[in-house]
Amino acid sequence: MNAPSAASTPVSGTRDRVVIFDTTLRDGEQSPGASMTLEEKIQVAELLDAMGVDVIEAGFPIASIGDFEAVQEIAKRIERAVVCGLARAAFGDIDRAAEAIKPAQRGRIHTFIGTSPLHREFQLQLDKEQVYERVVASVTRARNHVEDVEWSAMDATRTEHDFLCRCVEAAIKAGATTINIPDTVGYATPEEYFALIRMLIETVPNADKAVFSTHCHDDLGLAVANSLAGVRAGARQIECTINGLGERAGNAALEEVVMAIRTRADVLPYETGIVTPMLLQASKLVSAVSSFAVQHNKAIVGKNAFAHESGIHQDGILKNAETYEIMRPEHVGVKQTSLVMGKHSGRHALREKLKELGYELGENAFSDVFRRFKDLADRKKLVYDEDIEALVDDEISMQSETARVIALTVIAGTGGPQKAIITMDVEGVHVTKEASGSGPVDATFNAIREIIPHTARLSLYQVHAVTEGTDAQAEVSVRLEEDGKIVNGRGADVDTLVASAKAYVSALNKLSVRRQKGRPAEVMKAS
Known part of the structure; x- marks a missing residue:
């Protein structure tokens, strides 16, 4: 069939609710060197819950005693969000996940199996019928424990469409309430991912009985774009992590998908329950406990996301913030726009910085200070407030x-x-x-x-x-x-x-x- 273009009109003209599924504590922690202690995981989970995350994937209970204890302890403490445990398509995994999430007010078992030819042949060494049988058996087993069951087709974007449709239909029939279509290796483009989600929703007979979910990796830098394309095609859950933490190049970044939906409501008529002013706080916490620094030019929460050094940009920002900022810094928890003083800064920015510091100079004095500021900026990468105060104080001292x-x-x-x-x-x-x-x-x-x-x-x-x-x-x-x-x-x-x-x-x-x-x-x- 011919799938609609990814650039076509969104599936719904209303502001549909998109479920935010955070997997920082599971997929994010799988990043080499990103392991967290039990106390750190609890701290992150509680912040995610307070921030309005709908589903918290707390870990992979069968992986270790520590993972089991973390999921169980988080399940005891979380008050609002659904607490989810991951399980392979194996009864031991599923039973262990069920035990871990048992204390939760709302629990979910997330079970998965590889469906692509590569995964079937080389990783699982199973044929199509054997994989199909495991899909039915694993979802049925999980549904015997809880009502909220999610099923994932690992490497879905490289799976034959007819076989993927067959597995999705079987999973829903067995009791899965959420169907996740992962781009496990970050291979898809937004157009392809849009077409895949739309094809499944329109082709699978019982597709209307489940929520479709995106889980996109960032190997080609397309995780956020693919996730949003999936939503536009009809998916209503996005799986993501704080700071995009995750395997290899990471996952779709929670803060980016959420702010894209908030900022571009004109083309993304959806909504989430995330309290966006808490995004920076969450970013800093995850960065601290995982020891993964956030790059300075990272979208939304990077140090430079709301910083401007170019004289042209600073002049525009001072006249009207919308000239170079498409969202307000306070919307994501940043106190204010930062005018970074350096060799590219102009007279307007320096004059505003001086006012901020409590100085108002006459034109001749300001010209002298500006000249000395430029000389200093050529020698220093960044000019701090203290440097500027010293320049002004020197100038004033010489004249008074x-x-x-x-x-x-x-x-x-x-x-x-x-x-x-x-x-x-x-x-x-x-x-x-x-x-x-x-x-x-x-x-x-x-x-x-x-x-x-x-x-x-x-x-x-x-x-x-x-x-x-x-x-x-x-x-x-x-x-x-x-x-x-x-x-x-x-x-x-x-x-x-x-x-x-x-x-x-x-x-x-x-x-x-x-x-x-x-x-x-x-x-x-x-x-």
Whole structure:
């Protein structure tokens, strides 16, 4: 028969409910190195339940004692979702799964068998009739335990259509309430998968008595596209995992199928029960317990999914978020759009970032800061808020410097206490003070404190020789902390003590600016 094109009108014009079947704890955990502890599995399952997942495939009970205990414990705790256990087409598997899910308020047994020629011949070493008989026997056995039975034709997309139809019909007749059509090796294209689901629904006589399900792997990067094509063809359950975790290249990503349905309601007139603002939380939890990092450019939950560095993009986002964002970050649990400051950022983005940080500069001052920002961005991959604050503070300090070093004399050596005498210009007035200390630097800083009293804590003092030799210029870095404010000061001189005094005073000038953030900016508007 000629199947309708995947691009044709959706099967239903209403917002049909799509069941979300999460297999992170079963198929996802099969990823090499992704094993989770019992406590971690329970934590993930409880979050999935709270997030609105309809069916949680908690594990493969026959696989190990640990898997059995995990499924059983999850079955005891989950309040809303159906708890599912996987079983091969073997009575021992099915009975073990039934025992594991017995405590669940709503339990499901999911049994499967390979149906493609490759699986029949090389893996199972069974002929078509033997596979058919096992389909009937396994579903019947499962149905004797529970009313909710799912049957899967493993490698369905490479199975002969007539044999697949025969097996699906038999499974439904034996009592299966959900029929899963897996693209086990991620081989199908969306058009092919659409046609397969539509063919089964239109050809199998009792197809209306079961829910059809998709289970697509991502070997060709088509898992999400295939899953959505299956829904458009009439499937009403999507099997997926958080972050797309799973065998080889993984499964269809839950967060992607859910947000595609939510965002493109115009062409995907369906709905799910997922609380989407919990998606990022679920992604982070699964990433943490599985030790599988989420790639930065991962759709929906990746670090860069709502981040913009390009100046053109940032300008558009600031004018209207819809120019470059098709969904709102808060819809998936991200607090806000991130304007990543880097060498591609433009003036508009920097000005908005400065406002966000509490600065409003005059045009001349802003131009100077923008020039220095670009210079810094060429040297650094990312420019952080602290870097920008330092640039502005430097600029303000240069234009509104309240104190500077005029002269310094230090008495040091083994013969007596170290002493420093410093003269400073403070707002146009020369002031001289003397102080002693446990060393020449300590004495110098104590003398400065006599002129500019403060409570800031010195958290860094670092000396670096700019060039080689005993006459090298010294570059000193100083960091001061006060009430959560952190400032850095730098000074350079052939005399290390003079450089130290300059750095310390530089930091104090910046600290003064930080204490009055906002007021210096107003002064600079006229600059």
